[in-house]
Amino acid sequence: MSDSDDTDHDDTDSDRTARETPTDPTANPADEQAFTVTPYAVEGTIDYEKLLERFGAEPLTADRVERFPDHPAIRRGFFYAGRDVDRYLEAAESGDPHAIVTGRGPSGPMHLGHVLPLYLAKHLQRETGATVYVPLSDDEKFLAKEGSFEAIGEHTRDNLRDILAVGFDPERTRIVVDTADADLIYPLAVRLAEYLTPATVEAVYGQQGTVGLQFYPAVQAAHLLLPQLVAGRQPTLVPVAIDQDPHVRVCRDVAAKESLPVEKPGALLGRFLPSLEGPGKMSSSGDAPSIGLADDPETVAETIRDHAYTGGRATLEEHREKGGDPSVDVLFQYLRYCFEPDDDLERIAERYRAGDLLSGELKAIAIERITDFLAAHQRRRGKLDELATELEPYRLTDAERRRALERAGVPSILG
Amino acid sequence: MSDSDDTDHDDTDSDRTARETPTDPTANPADEQAFTVTPYAVEGTIDYEKLLERFGAEPLTADRVERFPDHPAIRRGFFYAGRDVDRYLEAAESGDPHAIVTGRGPSGPMHLGHVLPLYLAKHLQRETGATVYVPLSDDEKFLAKEGSFEAIGEHTRDNLRDILAVGFDPERTRIVVDTADADLIYPLAVRLAEYLTPATVEAVYGQQGTVGLQFYPAVQAAHLLLPQLVAGRQPTLVPVAIDQDPHVRVCRDVAAKESLPVEKPGALLGRFLPSLEGPGKMSSSGDAPSIGLADDPETVAETIRDHAYTGGRATLEEHREKGGDPSVDVLFQYLRYCFEPDDDLERIAERYRAGDLLSGELKAIAIERITDFLAAHQRRRGKLDELATELEPYRLTDAERRRALERAGVPSILG
Incomplete structure (x- = not known):
């Protein structure tokens, strides 16, 4: 028990x-x-x-x-x-x-x-x-x-x-x-x-x-x-x-x-963070386009422009008239769950639904947020020294290893 | 291939x-x-x-x-x-x-x-x-x-x-x-x-x-x-x-x-070295008696006398008359494969078959050989120092470990 x-x-x-x-x-x-x-x-x-x-x-x-x-x-x-x-x-x-x-x-x-x-x-x-x-x-x-x-x-x-x-x-x-x-x-x-x-x-x-x-x-x-x-x-x-x-x-x-x-x-x-091309799992294997952590801003923009599944309408006129659907728009999900921390999100959704905000404009917001995020990540990554040295403070110490083995009832054979 | x-x-x-x-x-x-x-x-x-x-x-x-x-x-x-x-x-x-x-x-x-x-x-x-x-x-x-x-x-x-x-x-x-x-x-x-x-x-x-x-x-x-x-x-x-x-x-x-x-x-x-009590595998688990490496001479003698399956006859008279059967005698197998290195073995077999050598006498020979062997083993074991120290020269070196992993195509992640 x-x-x-x-x-x-x-x-x-x-x-x-x-x-x-x-x-x-x-x-x-x-x-x-x-x-x-x-x-x-x-x-x-x-x-x-x-x-x-x-x-x-x-x-x-x-x-x-x-x-x-x-x-x-x-x-x-x-x-x-x-x-x-x-x-x-x-x-x-x-x-x-x-x-x-x-x-x-x-x-x-x-x-x-x-x-x-x-x-x-x-x-x-x-x-x-x-x-x-x-x-x-x-x-x-x-x-x-x-x-x-x-x-x-x-x-x-x-x-x-x-x-x-x-x-x-x-x-x-x-x-x-x-x-x-x-x-x-x-x-x-x-x-x-x-x-x-x-x-x-x-x-x-x-x-x-x-x-x-x-x-x-x-x-x-x-x-x-x-x-x-x-x-x-x-x-x-x-x-x-x-x-x-x-x-x-x-x-x-x-x-x-x-x-x-x-x-x-x-x-x-x-939930599953949708693939850029629409519902389903985002995957680094296979052919599904994805945003790599090493991508530069141009690549990110290009990937999003070429592949992002939007909730926009077929034509500009239709979009202005009927409005977009943020609930199926992949980039809106990204903004919603990860990149748009404050109340801007609701305003974006409303303007999108009303047809005031175009898919391309929504893409531009997402591109900015994602490239900012990646730039910060890449900056920190770029500052890293030799891998083994950087990793050392994050590795389990000998004492921690010994304790874990002892707690599991697998004490080291040689003490 | x-x-x-x-x-x-x-x-x-x-x-x-x-x-x-x-x-x-x-x-x-x-x-x-x-x-x-x-x-x-x-x-x-x-x-x-x-x-x-x-x-x-x-x-x-x-x-x-x-x-x-x-x-x-x-x-x-x-x-x-x-x-x-x-x-x-x-x-x-x-x-x-x-x-x-x-x-x-x-x-x-x-x-x-x-x-x-x-x-x-x-x-x-x-x-x-x-x-x-x-x-x-x-x-x-x-x-x-x-x-x-x-x-x-x-x-x-x-x-x-x-x-x-x-x-x-x-x-x-x-x-x-x-x-x-x-x-x-x-x-x-x-x-x-x-x-x-x-x-x-x-x-x-x-x-x-x-x-x-x-x-x-x-x-x-x-x-x-x-x-x-x-x-x-x-x-x-x-x-x-x-x-x-x-x-x-x-x-x-x-x-x-x-x-x-x-x-x-x-x-x-x-082949299987027979269990002391007869054909089959010698086992340290279960109830089968066996000769432990740490046994003292008295224990060895007692174990052999009480448990060894012999090729001797039911009575002394019958043994003298018909002779023993070394091929099923467990101790004879021990002598044959491990403990009787020289030509004495054939003489032992002949005398056993002829009824000249009794089971008890064969046991005595085996007890002597096995206790000699164990005494030498125990003497070396007794001289050993702390385990980790003694084991150290027998452990794979870091270089050997690295080489083995490389040859297997599993090079260390951190070099």
């Missing part, structure tokens, strides 16, 4: 997970037909409320939103659900230890969509002192055949510079790379693998092509429990797009085992 | 393995009924010649035996088969690099049967300069639920002292503990896991209870390829009881992948 303040009842988190996977015979077929959301497939028009119900997560009520440090992604409903959010908020409010885990799979250069959760984490860290853990799963990217270890190593080093450029507080931030921190991650994963059967992994993740991918959920569980293993039992929030919720639930089931001195990690569940 | 001097033809090693597992529908039922030999079950009366045929290994011909450094376990047929033995012998004869891997699963104190392969490896090292790798799979023992990590850690430290007491040459010996050397072992295992499908693992090892055990064959493949990854392509011999051959074959298939700069590890396949 877990002694965590649990909101779940008879069935475990991943029991519920199993019912949501397309292969599960108990899934409601009518429901499934409407849309599919798993960590590996997002299809159909997503009904976020129905998804919440299907996943059994808590809505992010107005009261909860109010208790978070102010941030557009929370205030304006990009993150709209969660698990054990109250526990996190209580700790944040009372100054007790609390943590955020927000990882990165280094399969390529990072784009805008990848870095925004890191900036949110930095904001929460600054406001309430949250410890932030950033695990990089180079092992998983190799196993998922997204490149050789050499190529993934290149991406990892590049991504690390972007993560460092975010400007986390080194005292309260730990960055972990699975292969470079294998001395810690592997023994922890073996310890947690005790609780992960092949059947559970297959139910949540589907059939895996290699035994490495089958094992990886144990590594991911180690990531999500790391703050508690290093620094003791504490609420941990994992901000992810809602399609990644099954990963969190697998770890929650592992965390509930009585012999682990941890509580279940919570989740902050988000 | 592997460029190793391969004796295998169309099918891969583990294709053949699959046919030998009890769950495989293509196994010959008549053959299966006679006896079963898998890494997890040895049943029935073993026909070693038939087993050889079934496994598709090479017999250890008189010519091969002649080319090995003289040792009773080889000369007298305890090791009676192998894979790619000629390649190993060629390198040993011509002074080219060659290696032996002989591991230990630290699930309890070591007994006599566990340490004998290590003494064989030491002998081969002394005679031809073989590099010896000794991996300790504490991860696997935890995953196989043979104890908590704390308990397995205790056994690991205890077993390490016994391994150190063998007296390997530190210049040519590397001892590896999976959790303590995870910085190296985990990235290598991930690299090799690329080639291990769940189906392969299940065919060879059966269904596994956790994803950790499913992943473990990748760790074991890392063990067997370690000498080549550290020091370059070279023949590697893995001396194991024949029931462990499937482990070697899985690794041979992995090694055959063209992107790995290694050749398939070879095997030296042995």
Whole structure:
């Protein structure tokens, strides 16, 4: 029995997970037909409320939103659900230890969509002192055949510079790379693998092509429990797009085992930041255009002008007459959730709906906000020294590693 | 394609393995009924010649035996088969690099049967300069639920002292503990896991209870390829009881992948050293009595007197008249394969068969040989200083770790 303040009842988190996977015979077929959301497939028009119900997560009520440090992604409903959010908020409010885990799979250069959760984490860290853990799963990217270890190593080093450029507080931030921190991650994963059967992994993740991918959920569980293993039992929030919720639930089931001195990690569940070309997930792989963190202002402007899906009308006359639709305009979503912090947003929406603001003008606003954001990011990144030196203050110390292994019941063989 | 001097033809090693597992529908039922030999079950009366045929290994011909450094376990047929033995012998004869891997699963104190392969490896090292790798799979023992990590850690430290007491040459010996050397072992295992499908693992090892055990064959493949990854392509011999051959074959298939700069590890396949109480495997788990490495002479004598299965007759008169049967006498097997190096053996056998030598007298000879052996082992063990200090010269250096990771195509992220 877990002694965590649990909101779940008879069935475990991943029991519920199993019912949501397309292969599960108990899934409601009518429901499934409407849309599919798993960590590996997002299809159909997503009904976020129905998804919440299907996943059994808590809505992010107005009261909860109010208790978070102010941030557009929370205030304006990009993150709209969660698990054990109250526990996190209580700790944040009372100054007790609390943590955020927000990882990165280094399969390529990072784009805008990848870095925004890191900036949110930095904001929460600054406001309430949250410890932030950033695990990089180079092992998983190799196993998922997204490149050789050499190529993934290149991406990892590049991504690390972007993560460092975010400007986390080194005292309260730990960055972990699975292969470079294998001395810690592997023994922890073996310890947690005790609780992960092949059947559970297959139910949540589907059939895996290699035994490495089958094992990886144990590594991911180690990531999500790391703050508690290093620094003791504490609420941990994992901000992810809602399609990644099954990963969190697998770890929650592992965390509930009585012999682990941890509580279940919570989740902050988000909508999908739409691809530039329209609804769906923003992706750095494939052909979907995206805004890279290294893009210069001209490239950003060109990418947005050429590819951004707008809520504008077919002709200028029609737009002036009927007005645009901000709810489907991709750039408006960007402004809404990330880049337009003050009351300008409502004015922009109104003028767009009224036909006073044209799509091109909305694009120009977004281009300005995004290039400003990127310029600041690139400036910080440009100032970074040699990677290993910069990373050092963010790596787990030997004492922290030892403590984590001891808490997990995997004390070092040689002391 | 592997460029190793391969004796295998169309099918891969583990294709053949699959046919030998009890769950495989293509196994010959008549053959299966006679006896079963898998890494997890040895049943029935073993026909070693038939087993050889079934496994598709090479017999250890008189010519091969002649080319090995003289040792009773080889000369007298305890090791009676192998894979790619000629390649190993060629390198040993011509002074080219060659290696032996002989591991230990630290699930309890070591007994006599566990340490004998290590003494064989030491002998081969002394005679031809073989590099010896000794991996300790504490991860696997935890995953196989043979104890908590704390308990397995205790056994690991205890077993390490016994391994150190063998007296390997530190210049040519590397001892590896999976959790303590995870910085190296985990990235290598991930690299090799690329080639291990769940189906392969299940065919060879059966269904596994956790994803950790499913992943473990990748760790074991890392063990067997370690000498080549550290020091370059070279023949590697893995001396194991024949029931462990499937482990070697899985690794041979992995090694055959063209992107790995290694050749398939070879095997030296042995009979089972019988349990004191009779045919079957000697085991430190369960209730079977065994001779522990820490036993004092009185305990050894008592254990042998009370439990050793003899080839003697029911009564003294009958024994004098009909003679004993050395071929089923457990202590005679011990003397034959390990402890009676010179021509005394044949005389002992003759006198036993003739009824001149009584079971009790044979026991007395064995007790003397075994206690002498243990006394020398215990003396060396007793001289050891603090474990970490003693182990240090046997651990992989940072340069060796880096080289192994580079050869495997897993260069360190941070240089």
